[in-house]
Amino acid sequence: MDEERLALLALRFTPGIGDTLFKALIGKIGTAREVFGLPVGKLIKVQGVGEATARAIQSKSTFRDAEIEIRRAEQTDTSIIFYHDPNYPHRLNTTPDHPAAIYVQGSLRFGQDRMLAVVGTRKCTPYGKSALEKILLEIRPFNPVIVSGLAYGIDIHAHRMAMELGMRTIAILGSGLDHIYPTNHVELARRMSTTGALISEQRFSAKPEAHYFPARNRIIAGLSEGVLVAEASEKGGALITADLALSYDREVFAIPGNILAAGCAGCNNLIKDHKAQLVTTGEEIALALRWTSHNGPVKTDLKHVGTINRKPLSPEEEQLMKFMDLERVFSIDSLSELTQWSRGTLTTTLLDLELAGRITTLPGNRYRLRK
Numbered sequence: 025m026d027e028e029r030l031a032l033l034a035l036r037f038t039p040g041i042g043d044t045l046f047k048a049l050i051g052k053i054g055t056a057r058e059v060f061g062l063p064v065g066k067l068i069k070v071q072g073v074g075e076a077t078a079r080a081i082q083s084k085s086t087f088r089d090a091e092i093e094i095r096r097a098e099q100t101d102t103s104i105i106f107y108h109d110p111n112y113p114h115r116l117n118t119t120p121d122h123p124a125a126i127y128v129q130g131s132l133r134f135g136q137d138r139m140l141a142v143v144g145t146r147k148c149t150p151y152g153k154s155a156l157e158k159i160l161l162e163i164r165p166f167n168p169v170i171v172s173g174l175a176y177g178i179d180i181h182a183h184r185m186a187m188e189l190g191m192r193t194i195a196i197l198g199s200g201l202d203h204i205y206p207t208n209h210v211e212l213a214r215r216m217s218t219t220g221a222l223i224s225e226q227r228f229s230a231k232p233e234a235h236y237f238p239a240r241n242r243i244i245a246g247l248s249e250g251v252l253v254a255e256a257s258e259k260g261g262a263l264i265t266a267d268l269a270l271s272y273d274r275e276v277f278a279i280p281g282n283i284l285a286a287g288c289a290g291c292n293n294l295i296k297d298h299k300a301q302l303v304t305t306g307e308e309i310a311l312a313l314r315w316t317s318h319n320g321p322v323k324t325d326l327k328h329v330g331t332i333n334r335k336p337l338s339p340e341e342e343q344l345m346k347f348m349d350l351e352r353v354f355s356i357d358s359l360s361e362l363t364q365w366s367r368g369t370l371t372t373t374l375l376d377l378e379l380a381g382r383i384t385t386l387p388g389n390r391y392r393l394r395k
Contacts (some may be wrong), residue, residue, distance in 0.1 A: 031056035032106055033090035036125055037227070040077035043124040046376075047107060048072060060084055097229050101139070102129045102201060106163035115139070116175045119246040119272050121311070123225035129201055130221030132194065138168040138315060139194070141269070143241075143262040144255045145177025145287055152255030152287070153181050159252070160185050162306030165317040169194055169220065171248050173240060174209050178254045180385070183216060184378060192220040196244045198237040198347065200230035201377065208385070211375050223247075241265040249313050250275035253300060256290030263290050275312050276300040337380070340373045345393070353392045 035056045036046055052070055053059050059067075067078035095215060097104050105112050106125045113134035116122050139254070140163070144152060156178065160170070170186040172179040174195040176306060184341060186193035193216055197204065201224055204210045213222055221242065241261055245251055245268040253276065256262040266276050276298035281288020294300035303309055337345070347362045348354055354362075360370055377383045384394050 028055055028057055029104070029106075030090050030094060031060055033093055033104065033125070034084065034086040035059055036079070036080070037086035037089050037093075037244070039080050040074070041081075043121070045077075046124040050108065074211040085247060093227060093246075096202075097127070100129060100201065100228075102127050113247055115242065115249070117247040118303050119242065121242055122246060123243065125225065127201055127224045127226075127228070128221055129223075130194075130217040130219075130222050132158075132169065132192070138166065139171050139248045140168040140309065141171040141244045141251040141265065142178065142182035142311075143244065143251060143253055143265045144182075145174060145257055145260060145262065145290075146177035146179075147257075147287060148174055148177040148255050149180065149285070149287060151281070152178060152279075156181060156254040157185055159254075159279070159303070159306045159309070160189060160191070163309055164189050164191060164306075166306075166310045166315045167191070167317075168315070171196065171244055173198070173237075173244055173261075174204070174206070174213060175261075176206060180209055180212070182254070183212065187212075187216065194221045194223060195246070196240050196247075197222060197224040197226070198240040199232035199384070200224055200226045200228045203231045204335045205232035211371060212378075215375075237261060238264055241267050242263065244270040245272055245274060248274060250277060250309060252303070253278045253291050253294060253310065255279065255287060256282060256294075257287050258289040258293065260290065263294070265293060270299060277303045277309055279303060337382070338373075338376070340369070341377055341380070341382070344370075344373050344377065348383070348391070349392050354391050359391070 035041060049059050049070060052057065064075065064078040064082055065221055067073050068075055104125055104127055107117060107122060111134065150338055170191055170193040172182045172195065174180060174183065174197060183193045183195060193217055193296060195213055199205045201222060204213050217224065225243065241264050245265050251266055251269040251274060253262050253266050269276050276294065276299060278291040278294045280302055281291050283292060295302045301312060344363065347359065356370065360367065363370060378385055382394055383391050385391055
């Protein structure tokens, strides 16, 4: 086990040391091993280090936790990347409040990939979904990675659409990688990590807590070249992400919405206040970000929006769809009772139908056929 990386993680776990102090200690002293080798008297000379924090460092009590964490990373094929590592995402590193370390499950070329964040309301409408689908379909030839937060609504729809279109996608979590939230999205998240990535700044054991989610938004904004707000009300996490993106000098885009709909007020206000560029096509985003494509002009057939990759159904998928009808919403428990299938078979088949655009997922493990 690399001794310096072990010491870095132990320092990050030390009580009283946040991202700013962590970076200050490494910047002033040089290595984490040297930090742990200093006496209390010298440690407290570093701005921000009080006597309690200095004694916590000197006790080295977090090394055991750090060792367990590194073993867990090895078992789950997860990279723990520190801010001064050469493979730390360059764009994220340019932000003033970037995390001292991130956990990355999956593989991406952070220095080369184009990245577009997509954020929006958890209570998205059919209009918001259809508009987003149109734009993602049009931007696909430019091959961006779609970044979002795995939440209900626009976030999860962006992830699903990206996968359906064969695009890579990244989920930024507000919890540790061992506690993916919402739990309804666990299987989709695992599939995402095979072609894209799951990223968190929290240790593996961290459960989702309210204050982790606003912090998570700065990573979404910081990783990306631009942020698309697909549908948003007057307040919420999407607007926090947009404001962060502006502070990082990123491009912000917004899809205009119905002026009578409260759920569209956030996007409309961003446009009205000149905080976001109004966009109605994917090409407008690509042009603003100076992306080029070798695939020629993009032709969007709106008849196919929402029905992309409608490949033939498997026998299991066909059988499950026969149990469902357009007029009803089904809980996973009711479907389990109807089919008499194992929970694993049922959830896998439901996810395949979602990715094929055949069913829509609703909060609370509920499903309905897509109209």
